[in-house]
Amino acid sequence: MGSQEVSSTVDWQGKHVTVAGLGVSGIPAARALHERGALVTVVNDGDDERARAQAAELEALGITVRLGDGATLPPSTELVVTAPGWQPDKPLFLAAAEAGVPVWGDVELAWRLRGTGGREPAPWLAVTGTNGKTTTVRMLASILEAAGLRTAAVGNIGVSLLDAVLGETEYDVLAVELSSYQLHWAPSLRAHSAAVLNLAPDHLDWHGSMAAYAADKGRVYEGNTVACVYNAADPATEDLVREADVEEGCRAIGFTLGAPGPSQLGVVDGILVDRAFVANRQKQAQELAEVTDVNPPAPHNIANALAAAALARAFGVEPAAVRDGLRAFRPDAHRIEHVADIGEVAYVDDSKATNTHATEASLAAYDSIVWIAGGLAKGATFDELVTGAAKRLRGVVLIGADRALIREALTRHAPEVPVVDLDRTDTGAMSEAVARAAELARPGDTVLLAPACASMDMFTNYNKRGEAFADAVRARADESA
Template identity: 85%
Template sequence: MPSEFTGKHVTVAGLGVSGVPAAKVLHGLGAHVTVVNDGDDERARAQAAELEALGVTVRLGDGDTLPEGTELIVTAPGWKPTKPLFTAAGQAGVPVWGDVELAWRLRGLDGRKPAPWLAVTGTNGKTTTVQMLASILKAAGLRTAAVGNIGVSLLDAVTGEEEYDVLAVELSSYQLHWAPSLRAHSAAVLNLAPDHLDWHGSMEAYAADKGRIYEGNQVACVYNVDATDKPSTEDLVRAADVEEGCRAIGFTLGTPGPSQLGVVEGLLVDRAFVEDRQKNAQELAEVSDVDPPAPHNIANALAAAGLARAFGVSAAAVRDGLRAFTPDAHRIAHVADVDGVAYVDDSKATNTHATEASLAAYESIVWIAGGLAKGATFDELVTGAAKRLRGAVLIGADRALIREALARHAPEVPVVDLDRTDTGAMLQAVQEARRLARPGDTVLLAPACASMDMFTNYNQRGDAFAQAVRELGA
């Protein structure tokens, strides 16, 4: 069946988890597809061969030149807006979409009613919140999936054979930057803290891209009442152009006001989606239904509940969905207790904001940290956590930045600086942490840094930590 893409010359920028599916879908819709890619390694050549067998043109090692005749670019989300390819596209009047924008425009192309999107972004907690939301929606008997930046392709979700009632969608700032026409049923921004500023250019640009998730919302813009950063998530709601009748719904770890969800005497409660919200509240779940019940994870649960309630889900389904949810590995995962000391893997805490939340969950900590800082500074993080630190063990390429912050703001905290960036350093780090710890302490891997200086990804880093802990207890 002809589509708006039939005969259109489309350039797909970047191979990988988004580029290959986009190229295949566009080719299947009758577009003339050319893929450009910066790299020319073995993996890229294998992907290129797969696409070329379908009739797709692939240019490896040249991601900066705009192919002649290009009418549309569909880019991998991580490609920076400053790339020469996009400069050339702007000069030629060629629009640039991301894979999320493409997926949004392909909804309903096969004649099926498009599933509404409940969308989540934020510096931290996106994946957990989207997984909680999907669990709640499933508990309500809805056909759903957790998709987007979470690893399941949105393109697959909107073009596949399975039909959905609603989708729980995780979106990164990169994806939102390239998604100009996205209009969610309801959306949440969990928090804002400096991250990926090398890509966005400034905190203001980063926040603006996050705020795109609220544009055109139909029912609810869910925001973090407790956020103190500026701009705040509430500021982004105020700036958004939404549909008539769309409501601002806050979530807080304190007692909620009208049009908010919050916590009262160990209960998650809703004062937003109830009759006479000035006087009434609806119990949703107990704090103990959230796993783990750390403060930032309770906030995630409230945000997920807010989106689900905006979609009409019952209080019972919120409770049942939260009880059924199992957190991912490497996210505040309790590995073992050894000699009265708890060992916790939060390898997914790859920036200071995530690590701040992780450190706040424990009273006395031996902190294992370090890696690639991505331009971050650590003074504020260390200042806030100093009273909780029994000691610190530092690893990775940028560990000196953390060591210097500790010297400035927590000089009494003993620090072990491991001058190693090999994967075997984790075993020594755990051994040093054991030496510093006392019964009742928590040895916490919350690196506040990316992992690629020493490991393939944060998963491998967390696995190395868990293996080292197991060797302690052997």
């Protein structure tokens, strides 16, 4: 194979393939390639107890595993298949480039292997963006199911694409969440239709620049056949559509929280409407659903629903299925999740808001907020976020390692807002944070956990942080009952 492109019909028998990384993508990739006769070597940086147990399972199948050495390209390697998180500047990939060896991600491998075994490959409806990907993909899957289609929400959402394309279940269409990492390593992916929900600085340490990050996101539009869906409120997403090389006849479809123009979906008088997939885009608009059918009906979630609806309509789904799918959808935990009302104060868990862009959307959903924020800033700045939210803030409770950065932004841009600075990073700090937030709140307020930061300074992940918040709220609710 060498530097030549590997086709989906390649005879894998005896081909030397290196799989970079054990884990949710590496292990299925190694197994799939081994089953097709490839000579597979797995390399992994870590050499802990879990890695050794995974290695033993693969070695029992006849797969070679090298632990503690993910930097060296094994001799005779003809293809590298990498876990999406491995950075492009790793020595392994530099050596592959020098040797003319192609590098694929697990998404690329799944794309190349789909349809093997004689069955018709399911089209992909793909979603990427800085925030909202998982919610939009799950909304899309719910709409497709309501239309009677065999589908699944797969990709970066946690369900392996390899398992989806190689498993026993035959699908009519797949709702695919793709991260910028996955898109970077997927050069031949060609979706039926795709959406970029939004673009904001994120993972810049991995990509090297905002331009490189945006370019990888834009790969999702390459070769689209029916629709490239963009956010009319985020011109950078429309720019990516303009730059994409698509199939003839593929259309640019915008979504907006305002009244839609031709070839857009939008909102009119509390109704989600379609002026893109109708017979006369200049004069017609098709009602799809009511804003109240979206759960929760926060502005950014309505935008997610419009993007999902656009992709479903591009696939030919009828309006009634859009409505029924949105009504049936239930958001994942820790995404603007209403926990309880205590004394006419709502308590909302949006622990998934781990960056400023997501938190900006979360804060915009409520009129009067006691904001619980802080954690690991990951290089973020907070001036713009605080400036935009200042008028909505009743008070702020700060937790976590980098809370001083948010406090300083509040001092500069919202000096009148009361701030409680909790000088502790233990997991018990959340109970105190909820208690202090309750003291600041007034009837009609929302106590909102939207940290704008990662969680690992205090918690294993954002799920554990959200659970700690919800537990503290429920304990207060029991006390007040």
